[in-house]
Amino acid sequence: MSAAAPARQRVLSRASFETRALLANGEQLLVSVVLPALALVGLALATVPDLGTGPRADLATAGALALAVVSTAFTGQAISTGFDRRAGVLRLLGTTPLGRGGLLAAKALAVLSVLAVQVVVLVSLGAVLGARPDAGGILPLLLTLLLGSAAFVALALLLAGTLRAEAVLAVANLVWVLLLGLGVLFPTDLLPGPLATLAAVLPSGALGDAMRIAFVDGGWPWSQWAVLLAWAVVSGALTRRFFRWGD
């Protein structure tokens, strides 16, 4: 009689499969590592646009880290989950010992693993370009990465679990581009009037601003965290309610 492998092994095996799939996927790697790295180099070396107050290399690195979170936790997860759902992958996994809870845990681990690679690459690159982050910012930076990932993964799953795969692809990429300008790379208070207010309550603005506060000033961005937490909780609840495992 066959039995399930221990839960830890099931989740780790799936997490490593998902991580390798994400890192081996060319388009995904482009969006998750190459484009944030290009944004970092470009913004750090140029003198325009204005990135806010602080050393330019620090601000550019903080923005690139926020972009990395949006790429991996949101765009990457939305697209891969959307296509897995259409191909019946989620249904098949639901019949294996991994189950749905195990799949979600594995996805969270995979996102954090890819994010760790991105952080190492971008922070090293930032250091080469002259970024000197505030040492007191390490803990708030890690918390920002976690909260930002939670909010964006929840949004990604909401999208992936309710729309057709092609629509997920289109929306996920479009949102990535729109959010770039809505607080990810540039501080929300530099945006014109109403856009600044809007961006500050979007997960993109909250994530970008929190990253800058933590990385550049070593501060604790409580209000931005509250915004991210609210997005995570609301999208998480909507995902629980509306996510469809099959097409």
Added chain:
Amino acid sequence: MTSAVVVRELRRSYDTTLAVDGASWSAAAGTVTALLGPNGAGKTTTVECLEGLQRPDAGSVRVLDTDPWRSGPDHRARVGVMLQEGGLPSTSRPLPLLRHLAAQYAAPAPLDELVERLGIAGFAGTTVRRMSGGQRQRVALAAALLPHPDVLFLDEPTAGLDPHARLEVWGLVRAEATRGACVVVTTHSFEEAERLAERVVIMAAGRVVADGTLDEVRGDRTLEAVYFELTTGAPR
């Protein structure tokens, strides 16, 4: 002896369509049961209830004396599933895919042997997206056989396979039943049902219209003739 798979007065509807309308049948360990019926007869819905993917509206399903809906990992480890659409992620290659699925089980079937018998090594470098339909079928079947299952659900396991591959698959499936597994095969092929199955269940319009051993169901006619008589003109 208790049956490994029991469907009792099962009812399941979507919005306004009644997919399964009071179906009852069962299948024993060590046998192959063929589930036949036109598209829309309720076969897939029934099997998905048995796999724990759908919840019955009324009636009950039992697999290994367990309710499959929200059953635990140790129950799911005893059930092998091959879905119609395959359920294989499009960017993956067969061996890493099967290896990580094997890691879900405490004592999986030897992967090398499955890969060898199903001829998967010949396209080991191909991603699922670029595989032919038959190649995908073989990977999906390997995934279903990995757990050494006590119950095996196969949805059209040989659709799109060439005659040699079909024989090989039939051999593998028979071996599972000989080993003691309860195998339920959903199929549109009379040849498959006659070559593989001891028992035949025919569904039409959400109901069971025939249920018995192959000989009981076909009598002195062909399975095909009986099938058309029972399923033609069924309201849909």
